[in-house]
Amino acid sequence: MASRIIPVDPFDLVVFGGTGDLARRKILPALFRRFCAGQMEEGTRIIGAARSDMDDAEYRAFVAEALIEFNGDHSGCEPGTITRFQQILSYVTLDARGDKGWGELAAKMHPGRVRAFYFSVGPSLFGDLALRLHQHGMADHDTRIVVEKPFGRDLASARALNKALADHFDESQIYRIDHYLGKETVQNLMALRFGNMLFEPLWNSHYVDHIQITVAETVGVGGRGDYYDRAGAMRDMVQNHLMQLLCLIAMEPPAKFDPDAVRDEKLKVIRALGEVDPAQIVRGQYLEDEDKPGYLEHVENPKSLTESFIALKLHVINWRWAGTPFYVRTGKRLKARTSEIAVVFKEAPHNIFDQDSGRHRNILTIRLQPNEGIDLDVTIKEPGPGGMRLVDVPLDMTFTEALGPDAEDVPDAYERLIMDVVRGNQTLFMRGDEVEAAWAWTDPIVAAWEEREDKPLSYETGSSGPDEALALMHKDGRKWRDIRA
Ligand code: NAP
Numbered sequence: 238m239a240s241r242i243i244p245v246d247p248f249d250l251v252v253f254g255g256t257g258d259l260a261r262r263k264i265l266p267a268l269f270r271r272f273c274a275g276q277m278e279e280g281t282r283i284i285g286a287a288r289s290d291m292d293d294a295e296y297r298a299f300v301a302e303a304l305i306e307f308n309g310d311h312s313g314c315e316p317g318t319i320t321r322f323q324q325i326l327s328y329v330t331l332d333a334r335g336d337k338g339w340g341e342l343a344a345k346m347h348p349g350r351v352r353a354f355y356f357s358v359g360p361s362l363f364g365d366l367a368l369r370l371h372q373h374g375m376a377d378h379d380t381r382i383v384v385e386k387p388f389g390r391d392l393a394s395a396r397a398l399n400k401a402l403a404d405h406f407d408e409s410q411i412y413r414i415d416h417y418l419g420k421e422t423v424q425n426l427m428a429l430r431f432g433n434m435l436f437e438p439l440w441n442s443h444y445v446d447h448i449q450i451t452v453a454e455t456v457g458v459g460g461r462g463d464y465y466d467r468a469g470a471m472r473d474m475v476q477n478h479l480m481q482l483l484c485l486i487a488m489e490p491p492a493k494f495d496p497d498a499v500r501d502e503k504l505k506v507i508r509a510l511g512e513v514d515p516a517q518i519v520r521g522q523y524l525e526d527e528d529k530p531g532y533l534e535h536v537e538n539p540k541s542l543t544e545s546f547i548a549l550k551l552h553v554i555n556w557r558w559a560g561t562p563f564y565v566r567t568g569k570r571l572k573a574r575t576s577e578i579a580v581v582f583k584e585a586p587h588n589i590f591d592q593d594s595g596r597h598r599n600i601l602t603i604r605l606q607p608n609e610g611i612d613l614d615v616t617i618k619e620p621g622p623g624g625m626r627l628v629d630v631p632l633d634m635t636f637t638e639a640l641g642p643d644a645e646d647v648p649d650a651y652e653r654l655i656m657d658v659v660r661g662n663q664t665l666f667m668r669g670d671e672v673e674a675a676w677a678w679t680d681p682i683v684a685a686w687e688e689r690e691d692k693p694l695s696y697e698t699g700s701s702g703p704d705e706a707l708a709l710m711h712k713d714g715r716k717w718r719d720i721r722a
Contacts, residue, residue, distance in 0.1 A: 247280035248350055248659050251342065253333065253366055254357035255285025255296070259385065261303035263416075264357060267651035269304050272322050273314035274648075276656060284345060286331045286338065296328030333362040333369065343373040353658050355383040360394075364401030371405040381658050383412045386477055387468065388667070391683075392676040399669040408669055412658045417478040418665040419650030419657075422609040423485060426578070427499075429603075429611065431490050436601070439582065442561040446598065446715070449564045449579045450482050452605075453571040453720045457523060457698075458535045458545065466536040469543040469683075470520075474567040476679045480507065481667070482578055482605075483563055487553045496663035500671060507674040511552040513682055519706040520691065521546035523570040526698035532569075542686075544693045545569045548706035550713075564710060564717070570698040573722040576605035581715075594627040600718075602631075607722055610634055 250268070252260050268283055285296050301319050329345070331338025346352060352375070356366055363384055370376045382402065389395030402411050417423060430436055439445070452474060458465040465473060484503035491498035522545050525531035532545045546568030553563065582599040597616040604610050612631040619626040648656070657665055685691075694703040701707065701720050710716050 242274050242276050244276055244278050245656065245659050246351065247278045247282075247347075249282050249284065249345075249347055249352040250355065250655075250659070251284045251286055251352070252355045252357055253286050253331075253362075254355075255328065256287040256289050256291070256299065257357055259357045260285070262307050263651045264355060264655070265300050265303055266308045267649060267655055269308060269314075269319070269322050270648065271652050271656055272325070273318050277325070281325055282345075282347075283326050284342070285326065285328045286342060288330065288332050288337075290330050291328050293327045297323040297326050300326055333358060333365040339369055339373045343375055346375060350379065351381070351659055351661070352379055353381045353383060353655075355655075357385055360384075360387060360389070360398060363398055367402050367405045376405045378410075380406070381410050381412060381661070382406055383414060383655075383658050385414055387472065388413055388477075388672050389676060390468065390472055392673060392680050395672050395676045399673065403669070409663070411666075411669070412654075412663060413667040413669070413672060414654055415477050415481050415667055416650040416654065417481055417605070418667075419652075419654040420605050420609065421653075422603055422605050422611065423482065424665070425611065426485050426603050427494070431494075437490070440580075441557045442559055444582055445561050446581045446583045447562045447564060447713075448483075448486055449581065449718060450479055450486075450566075450577075451579075451718070451720060452479060452567040452576040453573060453701075454567075454569045455571060455574045455699075457529065457570050458532065462536040465545075466538060466541050466543045470545060470547040470567050470569075471679060471683055475547060475549070475565065476675050477667075477672075479565045479567060480675050480678075483551070483553075483565065486578060486580070487558060487563070489557070494664065496666075497668075499664050500668045504668070504671050504674055505555075506553055507671060507678060509553050509555045509558075510678050511554045513549055513551060515685060517550040517709065518682070518686075519546075519548045519703055519709055520544035520686070520693040521568065521696045521703040521706070522693040523568075523698050524695050526570075529570075529698060542690060542692055546571070546693070546696060546702045546706070548702060548709055550709060562713070564715075566702060566706060566717070568696075568702050572699055572701055572720045574607065575720055575722055577718070578603040578605075579718055590625050590627060594625060597627055597629055600629075602718075 252264055254260055271277060291299065301323060304319055327345070329338050329342045331342060354366070354370060356363055358366070367382065370380065384402070389398050430440065484506045487506045488502035489505065491502045522532040525534060533539050533541060548564065548566035551563040551565060580601040584596055584598055588594070600614040602612045611634045614629045614631050616627050616629050619628040654665060694705055696703045701717065707717060
């Protein structure tokens with residue numbers, strides 16, 4: 238099976254914040270890999286823009302360095318490709334808050350072709366960029382803007398950001414990135430649910446006991462302490478990434494695979510989320526470990542009450558999910574770096590086998606990282622003599638094994654999402670009302686613990702979080718899956 242690369246018409250992509258960390262680590266390497274793959278037609282241009290003084294040659298050298306540092310071994314490119322890629326790069330020195338550089342940028346635009354502006358800058362500059370694009374005649378119907386997380390820190394700030402963008406752009410031009418939605422497996426989750434007859438009849442509270450979503454990191458907050466301490470795991474991860482995964486698991490089948498049809502269904506899930514009982518929330522902060530500082534050493538405030546770990550039990554209050562809890566957890570400095578969704582089915586209603594055969598459940602696991610793929614645990618007879626002993630074995634659909642080398646070449650999330658922007662496909666981007674609904678659900682939960690000055694529990698580096706998070710499931714007679722790479 239040959240990979241299908243469909244080139245897109247020449248486009249102009251401006252990376253505001255083109256000298257920043259995200260541009261160097263993710264955006265520019267992603268663009269380079271699409272260039273390597275032959276997806277960019279002759280004439281495509283990528284323009285970096287930031288306040289730093291640089292000419293085109295200096296920017297090209299800057300990008301080449303970033304590619305060497307961050308492209309890893311996913312090079313797959315012919316020798317000399319970096320030099321060819323450099324030819325499509327240029328740079329404008331520009332201030333989002335002043336007049337400098339805007340005339341030069343406007344003069345570079347090709348009328349009549351798709352142009353995308355990637356706002357890889359802090360959210361406090363989103364409004365300034367939108368306004369100046371408008372003032373300098375670059376906010377026409379061929380324009381798309383891409384905005385990064387965090388999209389606000391509460392409902393009021395998200396509304397203000399939405400308004401600042403909506404003053405100059407239509408919703409159909411705004412692409413709010415959540416890179417979790419760009420992952421291959423996340424899209425496969427939709428293919429699995431809505432392309433097969435097998436799962437959908439069972440996808441409800443009659444057959445599903447509970448759902449677990451885990452996003453575990455081994456790193457601490459590192460150099461992002463300032464930002465992180467104002468956000469915490471709830472705002473940084475649950476409100477966006479975990480919420481999006483939950484929506485894709487819980488949503489009703491959309492009428493078609495079309496941006497608004499999919500986003501309408503996701504929105505209904507967010508609006509159906511119930512209030513969360515504070516007793517069903519566990520918050521934690523990692524402790525220091527030998528040479529690694531603890532959370533409180535990473536941030537300025539030694540008495541910070543911000544959580545680096547959170548586990549919650551949620552309910553989607555609708556006909557499909559009444560009675561099926563969703564357990565979600567995410568945290569830093571945990572045992573392993575792993576992200577997965579596990580759909581745990583109920584036990585068979587009657588056990589015809591020996592009681593000693595144990596309790597068995599089918600579990601569908603969607604692995605987002607590492608080693609993207611989907612497993613289905615099924616119960617079979619343990620081979621060999623000695624009676625009917627049952628054992629659970631995974632039907633493993635690791636994509637690289639099932640689909641061969643093509644599966645190794647799948648674009649990463651940023652590659653896919655940036656090319657979706659160019660193609661004008663908003664399916665994998667969050668709509669403004671979705672983001673606001675997610676904040677409307679998050680705000681009272683955060684406000685409640687802020688008001689009572691809730692102190693996060695401590696947990697060891699390399700653990701699964703505070704023991705109380707394990708108890709959250711144990712008291713329901715359930716247990717978290719092991720966090721392992
Ligand atoms: P960063 O390293 O601080 O880069 C910020 C960029 O914005 C720099 O290129 C900076 O260049 C430019 N900039 C700052 N003020 C400007 C102004 N007034 N006019 C024009 N350009 C200006 O930040 P980052 O880590 O790349 O993050 C960028 C955005 O992505 C943020 O919203 C962040 O929350 C989000 N994000 C980042 C990551 C990540 O892994 N880094 C992950 C997810 C989301 P000059 O100083 O030269 O102007």
